[in-house]
Amino acid sequence: MSDSFEQQEWVKFGVAAELAKQYAADQKLFLDLFAKTMEAALPGQTEIGRQGGLFSKKTIQRVTVTLGENRYSLEDTGRGLLRATRTHIVRGIALKTEETPVEDWIRDLGEALDAQAQTSAAAREALARHLGTF
Numbered sequence: 001m002s003d004s005f006e007q008q009e010w011v012k013f014g015v016a017a018e019l020a021k022q023y024a025a026d027q028k029l030f031l032d033l034f035a036k037t038m039e040a041a042l043p044g045q046t047e048i049g050r051q052g053g054l055f056s057k058k059t060i061q062r063v064t065v066t067l068g069e070n071r072y073s074l075e076d077t078g079r080g081l082l083r084a085t086r087t088h089i090v091r092g093i094a095l096k097t098e099e100t101p102v103e104d105w106i107r108d109l110g111e112a113l114d115a116q117a118q119t120s121a122a123a124r125e126a127l128a129r130h131l132g133t134f
Contacts, residue, residue, distance in 0.1 A: 019106045027102075031076055035063040049075075067112040072105065 023030045038046040045066045052058035062075040071087040071094070084105030087097040100108070 019110055023102060023106055027080075027082055031063065031074060031082060032060050034074065035060045038063060038065050065109065067109075067116060070108075070112065072109045072112070074102070074105065 019034070035046075035048050039048055042065065047062075047064040047066075048060055049062035049064075050058045051061040060076070062073060064071055064073040066072075066089075069089050071089055073085045073087070075083045075085075077083050082102050083099065084102045085097050085099050086105065086108060087094045089095065
């Protein structure tokens, strides 16, 4: 990388700010771009639920990212709105699922991604490569 980690634009403003900007620009497109970015940056921690059949185009319906003891899910409700939830997990058991406004969910996920990027060189490099794809 030509820039140091701390000088990269997405680090200066945080992952949450970049995600929020993209969400505000186009909510429907955001789900697709977010899914592709998380799948590429954190493949072992990201699950994507697709909908569609043999003769219809498959579309992304749900994206779930697991970070630490939390599982963040973003789902297309089919009514033009996205539904955001965070599930607290302890020893593989889901204890509590909370539905939150998407903006709050983005902030919480962004903070978790920022924390992971600061402690994991692999996560930092993956996010640096793929966050710019929004």
